[in-house]
Amino acid sequence: MSAKAYEKPDFWSKKAFSEGYPARSVYKLKEMDEKFSLFTPTARVLDLGAAPGSWTTYVLRKIREPGKVVAIDLSPLDKALVSPLLTFFQGDLCSPEIRKKVKAEGPFDAIICDAAPATTGNKTVDTARSSGLVEIALWYAETLLVPGGNFVVKIFQGGQEREHLVKMRELFTSARGFKPEACRTTSFETYLAGLGRKSFS
Numbered sequence: 364m365s366a367k368a369y370e371k372p373d374f375w376s377k378k379a380f381s382e383g384y385p386a387r388s389v390y391k392l393k394e395m396d397e398k399f400s401l402f403t404p405t406a407r408v409l410d411l412g413a414a415p416g417s418w419t420t421y422v423l424r425k426i427r428e429p430g431k432v433v434a435i436d437l438s439p440l441d442k443a444l445v446s447p448l449l450t451f452f453q454g455d456l457c458s459p460e461i462r463k464k465v466k467a468e469g470p471f472d473a474i475i476c477d478a479a480p481a482t483t484g485n486k487t488v489d490t491a492r493s494s495g496l497v498e499i500a501l502w503y504a505e506t507l508l509v510p511g512g513n514f515v516v517k518i519f520q521g522g523q524e525r526e527h528l529v530k531m532r533e534l535f536t537s538a539r540g541f542k543p544e545a546c547r548t549t550s551f552e553t554y555l556a557g558l559g560r561k562s563f564s
């Protein structure tokens with residue numbers, strides 16, 4: 364399929380636009396939230412790979428104080444996305460600087476990660492990079508999630524889903540893969556969900 368065809372607005376893109384979300388990806392999170400009940404009404408949420416901000420917008424519409432969203436991305440969020448409950452750090456989620464800033468904002472009740480590497484077209488390279496981002500997201504989950512907290516993370520299929528799920532089953536009461544309906548049929552992305560962070564104290 365050509366890049367042009369890929370960019371063509373589909374049902375989900377049009378729906379996102381009409382409902383005031385900056386990207387169609389919101390419906391993947393909505394589906395996972397409906398299935399797994401990811402957020403309490405006052406949840407403190409860390410959103411990794413947040414731009415342009417449809418997942419952030421979805422969470423901000425669901426929560427109230429003392430809940431909050433801390434969002435991280437290499438790129439800025441949509442300019443219209445302003446809220447007293449939102450803190451945004453622009454930078455690399457893998458960097459020590461960003462980890463330190465996020466740590467100071469924790470702990471969190473939910474961590475959601477839709478981060479995706481810039482694709483090269485080489486599936487081996489792309490899946491390895493995606494898997495690397497999952498490892499870092501898991502570091503955040505291990506370090507900053509409260510007991511009982513929930514986690515979802517995007518991964519490119521064909522990478523190390525099994526290995527990550529093994530690690531997630533150590534950290535969470537349950538862990539499984541889930542492919543939302545709203546994923547493009549041609550996309551090789553999928554999600555891993557870890558529910559109920561175990562307490563180790």
Ligand SMILES: C[S@@+](CC[C@H](N)C(=O)[O-])C[C@H]1O[C@@H](n2cnc3c(N)ncnc32)[C@H](O)[C@@H]1O
Binds near residue numbers: 389413418435455479
């Ligand atoms: C699919 S988009 C996220 C869409 C977002 N969930 C939304 O609903 O608007 C993936 C994002 O991951 C970000 N990203 C990829 N690698 C990153 C990294 N190392 N640090 C921070 N952000 C990263 C990209 O800049 C991109 O904005």
